[in-house]
Amino acid sequence: MTDTSPSAEPLLKVDGLSRKFVLGSRKPFAEKRYLHAVDNVSFSIARGETLGLVGESGCGKTTTGRLVLRLIEPTGGSVSFRGEDVLAKSPQQLRRLRQDMQIIFQDPFGALNPRMTAGELIVEPMVIHNIGDSVSRESRLRKLLDLVGLTPAHASRFPHEFSGGQRQRLCIARAISLEPGFIVCDEAVSALDVSVQAQVLNLLQDLKHELGLTYLFISHDLGVVRHISERVAVMYLGQIVEMGPRAAIFESPSHPYTQALLNSVPSAAKGRRSFFTIPGDVPSAANPPSGCRFHTRCPIAQSICSTTAPPATRLGPGHTAACHFAAPFNAIPVGAPASA
Numbered sequence: 062m063t064d065t066s067p068s069a070e071p072l073l074k075v076d077g078l079s080r081k082f083v084l085g086s087r088k089p090f091a092e093k094r095y096l097h098a099v100d101n102v103s104f105s106i107a108r109g110e111t112l113g114l115v116g117e118s119g120c121g122k123t124t125t126g127r128l129v130l131r132l133i134e135p136t137g138g139s140v141s142f143r144g145e146d147v148l149a150k151s152p153q154q155l156r157r158l159r160q161d162m163q164i165i166f167q168d169p170f171g172a173l174n175p176r177m178t179a180g181e182l183i184v185e186p187m188v189i190h191n192i193g194d195s196v197s198r199e200s201r202l203r204k205l206l207d208l209v210g211l212t213p214a215h216a217s218r219f220p221h222e223f224s225g226g227q228r229q230r231l232c233i234a235r236a237i238s239l240e241p242g243f244i245v246c247d248e249a250v251s252a253l254d255v256s257v258q259a260q261v262l263n264l265l266q267d268l269k270h271e272l273g274l275t276y277l278f279i280s281h282d283l284g285v286v287r288h289i290s291e292r293v294a295v296m297y298l299g300q301i302v303e304m305g306p307r308a309a310i311f312e313s314p315s316h317p318y319t320q321a322l323l324n325s326v327p328s329a330a331k332g333r334r335s336f337f338t339i340p341g342d343v344p345s346a347a348n349p350p351s352g353c354r355f356h357t358r359c360p361i362a363q364s365i366c367s368t369t370a371p372p373a374t375r376l377g378p379g380h381t382a383a384c385h386f387a388a389p390f391n392a393i394p395v396g397a398p399a400s401a
């Protein structure tokens with residue numbers, strides 16, 4: 062999908078990003094088969110902005126986050142960070158760039174070495190990148206603990222001595238220890254209890270304002286994405302199907318998949334009888350449906366949908382949807398000047 066975000070000079074610009082994995086075959090000399098985990102994904106994020114990336118499990122959002130950081134190598138497309146070509150960087154240059162591009166993982170326990178204390182874990186990135194000396198690192202450690210709501214007494218504890226929320230605070234302290242400008246939050250609150258989720262989300266918001274951070278916030282949870290994001294991109298089967306400002310996505314969703322996702326959120330007001338589920342399973346990315354990838358599950362699919370991939374249609378400022386029938390009466394083709 063073409064990116065039509067309003068930012069003139071984004072901090073991060075992703076264009077046509079793709080990643081296909083070769084699938085194993087039991088037959089020798091059989092034709093190679095590929096799994097298209099991420100297919101032609103484009104978006105940009107302005108400095109200080111949070112872009113939420115949402116979709117069902119297995120839609121490619123986590124792979125997208127890792128491709129942006131080159132934790133997985135893309136097979137196509139480009140990634141530009143602060144105007145620099147991330148994919149052209151040598152391993153050494155990439156190591157330096159990673160100081161400014163960090164990630165927070167879903168599972169804080171798995172992300173932390175259980176044999177290291179909290180203090181050692183937070184200081185470790187500074188040691189690896191040879192930043193400061195023991196005195197300055199100690200002082201930075203105290204500041205970081207304070208920033209994430211932990212105390213100096215926590216520095217000598219091991220990860221198993223923390224609660225889930227405290228462990229995620231520890232991961233956040235580690236992620237911001239090198240003063241990055243950009244963080245990929247990959248399902249960063251999904252493993253936490255709901256009450257703790259709110260605390261960690263608020264912490265991420267506070268840090269964003271205090272430290273001028275920019276987030277790519279990946280989550281399957283629409284409520285969480287709505288809470289933290291200024292813009293939202295909706296992913297289905299490796300592609301972005303709708304993207305726009307938070308209000309446009311949540312108040313006037315235009316792609317049937319976005320509408321179905323929003324309708325499937327449990328709500329006390331809806332009651333059990335009106336609870337909606339998207340029919341069928343997500344098709345395999347190894348053999349995606351022809352035309353529009355959502356046509357096998359779409360409630361309004363027409364014959365064109367199974368033969369022709371829908372182009373991105375601009376529906377408003379920064380709001381696009383890849384659907385033949387998205388708001389057909391007032392849609393503006395992508396590329397035409399925006400009226401507002």
Ligand code: SF4
Binds near residue numbers: 318366
């Ligand atoms: Fe549904 Fe067709 Fe739109 Fe795809 S292009 S979302 S199948 S109506």
